[in-house]
Amino acid sequence: MIHILLLASLSDKVFPLVLGKRTSCAIWDTLSAAFSSPSESRIMSLTMALQELNQKPDEPVANFLKRAKTIAEELAVASHIVRPSAFNLHIYRGLKPEFGAMVSSLLTRTEPVLYDDLHAMLLSHEFLHGSTLNKLNVADSPPANAPTANTAQRLGSDSDSTTPTSQRRGRGRGGRGRGGSNGGISSGRFWCAICRKTNHSTNRCYF
Incomplete structure (x- = not known):
């Protein structure tokens, strides 16, 4: 039984070494002599x-x-x-x-x-x-087309410079009236150009 198990466990390259061995003891001694000491x-x-x-x-x-x-x-x-x-x-x-x-x-x-x-x-x-380290440097660097803080600030100032003066005035609280007017006179009284009421002027409108 042991003889059969030993033969079945051998690879094709090792099997020729034990060919003709009839007992398990002979097979074991042959394998030990071949592999115990390196060539x-x-x-x-x-x-x-x-x-x-x-x-x-x-x-x-x-x-x-x-x-x-x-x-x-x-x-x-x-x-x-x-x-x-x-x-x-x-x-x-x-x-x-x-x-x-x-x-x-x-x-x-x-x-x-x-x-x-x-x-x-x-x-x-x-x-x-x-x-x-080179891979880390490439990963940490911003994209070539990504705007920086200075670029964004410069773009913002450039857009303001191209806006007409009359439109840039309208951004303040006193410039919210139509046509840039602070109000009008109706029957000798001031009226608000925003809410059209007469109890205050345009620059004091809270509506």
Whole structure:
């Protein structure tokens, strides 16, 4: 029963390794010998991948560091530990040119920078000098055709200057009469040009 379960769980690439094994013990021993100790070719492949690692033009630095750390962890599982100084050198070499000044400063340190510290410093540098800040500046800037306060004030004063004098006078309280008159005289008494009453003049109308 165990023999059948082991065979059923194997992939097409692994199955040829146990072909001809008649017992579950033989299958298990074969799989253990094949996968328990990493092959030299696997270690060389991971080492070359770490050496050739480069940050893509549109790749955030966090993703680049994650890829590098994944390779280093796989090497550690294969009993091939990558020293922090060597790991940092692979990171420095693979970063985009915009990190050049920062890399030059980090290389002057006597002790290698820990991964968490390096991660924080590179993220801060990307935020301050990369595309993230440029996107914020573009989002915060007003549209090109949006009027500013000075423009609105200037437009308001220009419209007043083009309004005829007789119409601009009519905006005051005393200019509300028809034809700009403050009132008239009827039978020797003043009458209001607004409400047509005779007990007050136009400039004292409250109706």
